[in-house]
Amino acid sequence: MAGAPAASTDPDALSWYEATARQRVVALADPGSFQEFLPPTERRMSPHLPLFDLPRAFDDGIVVGRAALDGRTVLIAAQEGRFMGGAFGEIHGAKLVGLLRAALTLKPAAVLILFDTGGVRLQEANAGETAIAETMRAIVDVRAAGIPVIGLIGGRAGCYGGGGLIAGTCSRLAVSEGGRISVSGPEVIETNKGAEEFDSRDRALVWRTMGGKHRRLIGGADAFCADTVSAFRQAALDLIGRAPAFDLATLEAEQARLESRIERFGDCRDATDVWARLGVNDPEAVPAMDTRAFDETVSRVREADHDAR
Amino acid sequence: MTLAEILAGVFPQGHSVTVRDGLVTGGCPFAGDKTLHVVGVDGDTPLGVDGALVLSRAVLDAVRAGDKAPILVVVDSDSQRMSRRDELLGLNECLAHLAKALLLADRSGHPTIGLIYGHSAAGAFIATALATRVLAALPGANPSVMDLPSVARVTKLPLDKLQEMAKSTPVFAPGLDNMVATGAVHVVLDPAKPLDGQIRDLIADLQPGDDRDRLGEERGGRPVARGIGEAVIAHAGRL
Amino acid sequence: MESLTFRHTTKKPLPGSVPNAITGVVASGNLEILLERVLPPDACEVAIATPVAGYGAVWEAVVADFVARAQPGGLRISINDGGARPDTVSLRLLQGARLMEA
Numbered sequence: 105m106a107g108a109p110a111a112s113t114d115p116d117a118l119s120w121y122e123a124t125a126r127q128r129v130v131a132l133a134d135p136g137s138f139q140e141f142l143p144p145t146e147r148r149m150s151p152h153l154p155l156f157d158l159p160r161a162f163d164d165g166i167v168v169g170r171a172a173l174d175g176r177t178v179l180i181a182a183q184e185g186r187f188m189g190g191a192f193g194e195i196h197g198a199k200l201v202g203l204l205r206a207a208l209t210l211k212p213a214a215v216l217i218l219f220d221t222g223g224v225r226l227q228e229a230n231a232g233e234t235a236i237a238e239t240m241r242a243i244v245d246v247r248a249a250g251i252p253v254i255g256l257i258g259g260r261a262g263c264y265g266g267g268g269l270i271a272g273t274c275s276r277l278a279v280s281e282g283g284r285i286s287v288s289g290p291e292v293i294e295t296n297k298g299a300e301e302f303d304s305r306d307r308a309l310v311w312r313t314m315g316g317k318h319r320r321l322i323g324g325a326d327a328f329c330a331d332t333v334s335a336f337r338q339a340a341l342d343l344i345g346r347a348p349a350f351d352l353a354t355l356e357a358e359q360a361r362l363e364s365r366i367e368r369f370g371d372c373r374d375a376t377d378v379w380a381r382l383g384v385n386d387p388e389a390v391p392a393m394d395t396r397a398f399d400e401t402v403s404r405v406r407e408a409d410h411d412a413r
Numbered sequence: 414m415t416l417a418e419i420l421a422g423v424f425p426q427g428h429s430v431t432v433r434d435g436l437v438t439g440g441c442p443f444a445g446d447k448t449l450h451v452v453g454v455d456g457d458t459p460l461g462v463d464g465a466l467v468l469s470r471a472v473l474d475a476v477r478a479g480d481k482a483p484i485l486v487v488v489d490s491d492s493q494r495m496s497r498r499d500e501l502l503g504l505n506e507c508l509a510h511l512a513k514a515l516l517l518a519d520r521s522g523h524p525t526i527g528l529i530y531g532h533s534a535a536g537a538f539i540a541t542a543l544a545t546r547v548l549a550a551l552p553g554a555n556p557s558v559m560d561l562p563s564v565a566r567v568t569k570l571p572l573d574k575l576q577e578m579a580k581s582t583p584v585f586a587p588g589l590d591n592m593v594a595t596g597a598v599h600v601v602l603d604p605a606k607p608l609d610g611q612i613r614d615l616i617a618d619l620q621p622g623d624d625r626d627r628l629g630e631e632r633g634g635r636p637v638a639r640g641i642g643e644a645v646i647a648h649a650g651r652l
Numbered sequence: 653m654e655s656l657t658f659r660h661t662t663k664k665p666l667p668g669s670v671p672n673a674i675t676g677v678v679a680s681g682n683l684e685i686l687l688e689r690v691l692p693p694d695a696c697e698v699a700i701a702t703p704v705a706g707y708g709a710v711w712e713a714v715v716a717d718f719v720a721r722a723q724p725g726g727l728r729i730s731i732n733d734g735g736a737r738p739d740t741v742s743l744r745l746l747q748g749a750r751l752m753e754a
Contacts, residue, residue: 142644198645229587230594265536272513287504
């Protein structure tokens with residue numbers, strides 16, 4: 105079985121942000137338990153990238169398989185953000201769709217999606233977009249079967265475009281400081297609407313608007329992790345145990361939650377305005393807070409925790 | 414076709430579907446039978462957090478009514494609304510919520526039919542038309558992920574080369590034909606025939622499950638996706 | 653894209669019994685290397701796909717140096733290159749061989 109270098113997979117030391125998709129999966133799972141479906145030796149590579157004179161990857165930028173997490177079987181997909189920005193191409197998307205459909209018969213304790221994506225791979229845009237729609241339908245089917253689908257977000261490509269919509273379909277999300285969740289990326293907004301609307305070079309603005317801390321505070325994510333594999337593992341285990349059902353009551357609650365958010369914060373210009381209205385004492389201090397201080401801040405924000413997803 | 418012409422064709426007896434700020438909502442007796450709910454986006458309008466929640470509210474109301482009435486999702490939209498405010502307020506959650514509402518409706522016994530008659534792109538397309546069970550189009554519709562000049566900018570390939578490649582490679586090029594080839598659009602309707610009958614036939618012929626990868630394989634626009642998905646399932650089953 | 657294949661005869665097989673391994677990521681200035689123990693114990697084949705054309709002689713030298721140092725008998729090595737520099741290639745090849753020896 106093709107795996108990552110064994111020497112660098114200490115989950116306490118390994119940075120989620122810096123790790124490759126393979127390193128994340130191997131270090132996240134119980135030691136030695138990961139088994140990959142369609143591993144690199146099968147060479148399922150993009151039939152389209154050669155037309156663009158672009159290099160291919162043996163796994164098309166996503167690792168899918170089965171593993172144990174605290175002894176329980178889970179299915180895992182991990183996107184490689186460094187290959188084509190982790191974007192959804194035809195094979196990349198089909199592997200994720202296949203994994204979710206497999207969950208319906210295998211009935212694992214959970215499906216974990218390790219997002220690291222800029223969205224659709226433009227060279228295979230129509231296939232990528234359709235795969236995102238198939239993925240969302242499959243996630244709903246899996247959730248309705250009582251299997252939690254947990255998203256983990258902390259990679260260098262963030263979770264953008266259709267990836268952001270898939271994340272919003274999951275039962276629960278864990279995010280780190282480096283994780284960003286958004287539909288339009290900073291550069292996309294700036295290119296289409298101008299730097300007055302969004303200055304993509306203002307990195308602090310990017311983190312405030314799309315970053316893990318903002319998403320956690322407004323209830324867009326359910327757990328905030330330090331940037332280590334073990335922190336994400338702990339978060340995944342915790343979230344599997346408290347995943348909301350997929351039914352009308354949950355979606356009615358989500359409707360009310362999102363309507364209330366827009367009513368309360370719809371006129372805010374900046375994330376710090378939102379945080380102030382959420383009752384955060386010193387909003388300007390949030391970006392520099394360490395995980396413990398931030399967790400304390402979150403514990404006083406009523407909107408952060410809910411079953412409305 | 415315009416939205417007014419489409420609605421006149423779907424509801425020959427008249428209707429009360431309204432359009433406000435580019436958002437379409439309403440419902441009327443259809444084909445002499447039960448209600449047909451209508452939601453959607455008109456006028457090449459971008460879909461932001463506010464609009465997504467208006468549409469999801471209408472869909473959830475239909476589900477709560479429990480009548481299992483079909484839901485028609487009409488689409489002539491821009492992409493998602495690109496703004497700092499929308500992202501600050503969690504556009505990904507709002508668009509996903511709309512898609513989930515449509516998928517819940519489908520699971521709850523409401524046939525969901527998409528009808529794209531104009532433009533649509535990216536997040537708005539995924540949250541509306543692509544979240545229905547069967548997606549129909551009218552000739553002249555123009556779904557896309559990104560227009561070719563933008564693709565040229567991002568891929569750093571000359572526009573004329575991309576235009577040449579687009580003729581033989583449906584997988585990346587914008588346009589209705591390519592989305593049909595990919596399997597995302599199930600069928601193109603005939604504007605010369607009565608629309609109500611064509612919609613009724615779509616509802617009567619609804620297939621269980623998600624057959625878009627099979628269509629993409631048969632039509633050649635997505636040659637390997639179905640096989641890859643099946644191979645993952647087979648591999649998972651062997652372990 | 654340019655495809656290159658180099659075949660070598662080694663003095664001995666690579667120790668260890670790991671059937672295959674992968675290292676690296678296809679990204680700008682990086683590459684991925686897939687190693688499979690599928691050849692006769694005195695044979696090594698290295699197949700490269702690279703978007704940077706015209707560097708066949710450099711690849712040939714880097715591969716020959718690796719084969720001489722690692723004696724990777726039995727390995728079929730497949731490389732997806734993202735435009736890596738020769739020193740990065742050498743490093744990854746040796747990394748890959750170490751994974752196979754485990």
